Amino acid sequence: MxxxxxxxxxxxxxxxxxxxxxxxxxxxxxxxxxxxxxxxxxxxxxxxxxxxxxxxxxxxxxxxxxxxxxxxxxxxxxxxxxxxxxxxxxxxxxxxxxxxxxxxxxxxxxxxxxxxxxxxxxxxxxxxxxxxxxxxxxxxxxxxxxxxxxxxxxxxxxxxFFQPSAIMLNQRVLDQAGLTAADFDTSKTDALLATAKKLTVTEGGNPTRLGFDPVAEGQISAWVLGFGGQVMDDAGVPTLDNPNNARAIAYLKQLYDAQGGYAKAKSFGDAFDTFGKNNQFVKDQVGAQIDAQWYVNVLSPYTKDVDISATPFKDQTGQPLSVSGGxxxxxxxxxxxxxxxxxxxxxxxNEANWTAAAEARAATLAGKPGSINTGLFTGSPSVDKTLREKFVKSSGNKGFDETIATYYEVVGAAKSQGSSPAGQAIQSELRNALSAVLLGQKSPEQALTDAQAAAKRAYDQFGG
Missing domain, CATH: 3.40.190.10 (Periplasmic binding protein-like II)
Incomplete structure (x- = not known):
């Protein structure tokens, strides 16, 4: 050039x-x-x-x-x-x-x-x-x-790094309601709506438990790709107005509406003690929630106070899906x-570097009785396999072991959002569109049309 x-x-x-x-x-x-x-x-x-x-x-x-x-x-x-x-x-x-x-x-x-x-x-x-x-x-x-x-x-x-996401289940809440992991199959949208509504608890019109927290803002790319949508094409050109993207966002609005509405659900979720001893799984504030793999580490000190398991997030064909990022x-x-x-x-x-990291993590955990090694997700399948075999052993807690195994299952089912000169602008506009729909300010189609126009301007400026 x-x-x-x-x-x-x-x-x-x-x-x-x-x-x-x-x-x-x-x-x-x-x-x-x-x-x-x-x-x-x-x-x-x-x-x-x-x-x-x-x-x-x-x-x-x-x-x-x-x-x-x-x-x-x-x-x-x-x-x-x-x-x-x-x-x-x-x-x-x-x-x-x-x-x-x-x-x-x-x-x-x-x-x-x-x-x-x-x-x-x-x-x-x-x-x-x-x-x-x-x-x-x-x-x-x-x-x-x-x-x-x-x-x-x-x-x-x-x-x-590649931190895959999956649906973490509050098994205590599920058992009380007579539900199983099968009830949180994201490829069966009508049934999932019914499950979310059934598990949601409200007081005075405000939720005290979300039946299923879809974490729309943080997981929007997974929902979009799961519905067969696309945020950009192979050349990096934004495709936010893809009809399947609108389907995904419309469904997310249905999910939140079934649980009291997005505004109330978000306000409730923002108050979670996510990293503390009174987190949403300890306090039974969620029946299930989409979480990245690192969150298993957050919950591991509270094994006596939580009862968790996990199931894969699935696309609309029923296949496990996780979105790469890091x-x-x-x-x-x-x-x-x-x-x-x-x-x-x-x-x-390289593998030597990640092995040194895994050894350091194992040494840290060895000094904390009852700690659980949840593994390192490096972005390399061969390294992940080697470190899992060497360092990730049965913890004696069936729910945590099942949860860890689920994340290892979905990491190989990763999809990329793509690569674009306007990558950050595309993500920002997608989140703006999502917020406008969930708050009832725009229809999915209008919100995504507006988002596409803004993202395309950014693409034309920096890469088109």
């Missing part, structure tokens, strides 16, 4: 300013130097001549797993001095630093940002980096995870130490 430097620089400055304004206003999903040559991102070359200093932005609030991974990567990369900025990722800060050419060599970011920066030549493709170290993305990571960071047939990031490592265009950056992102995501 070539162009005259003057025009290239002017275009880059305009796009960086627009990116800073647009992305800076969007919700952050997780936790480099730009070049004047528009071809630099495509022309990145890597060798195994690794030395010097490396600047890294990521790992804010690192836990035992994060600290072990940092130590493992440092050990693997040898004498390279790593300077770590542990502040959380900020899109506006990224684009501002790109414009001033002060980005570090490696940046950790949510995978939905990757195509945005790839389209603007602000990061480099990593295909040659992976090839140099014998990493085949298509076989090392789940296909859906790789799709998250693929743009124009190139892989632009090293993905990490963070990744990118190398900004113009990074001062490309070779060390390449080695580092490989070291941070």
């Amino acid at each position: 070539t162009s005259r430097p003057g025009k290239t620089n002017a275009r880059r400055r305009t796009l960086l300013a627009a990116l800073a304004l647009t992305l800076g206003a969007l919700p952050l999903a997780a936790c480099g130097g730009g070049s004047d040559d528009a071809g630099s991102a495509e022309d990145a070359q890597f060798t195994k001549d690794v030395s010097g200093e490396l600047s890294v932005w990521g790992f804010n609030n690192a836990d035992d797993v994060g600290k072990a991974r940092l130590a493992s990567a440092q050990q693997q990369i040898g004498d390279v001095k790593i300077n770590l900025d542990e502040t959380g990722f900020d899109s506006q800060k990224f684009t501002t630093r790109a414009a001033s050419k002060t980005l570090p060599d490696v940046v950790q970011m949510d995978r939905q940002y990757v195509a945005t920066y790839a389209a603007q030549d602000l990061i480099v493709p990593l295909d040659s980096c992976f090839s140099l170290y014998g990493v085949d993305p298509s076989s090392y990571w789940y296909p859906a995870v790789v799709k998250d960071v693929t743009y124009k047939d190139k892989v632009w990031a090293a993905p990490q 963070t990744s490592f990118v190398i900004p265009a113009g990074a001062k130490n490309m070779n060390a950056a390449c080695a580092y992102v490989v070291d941070l995501t």
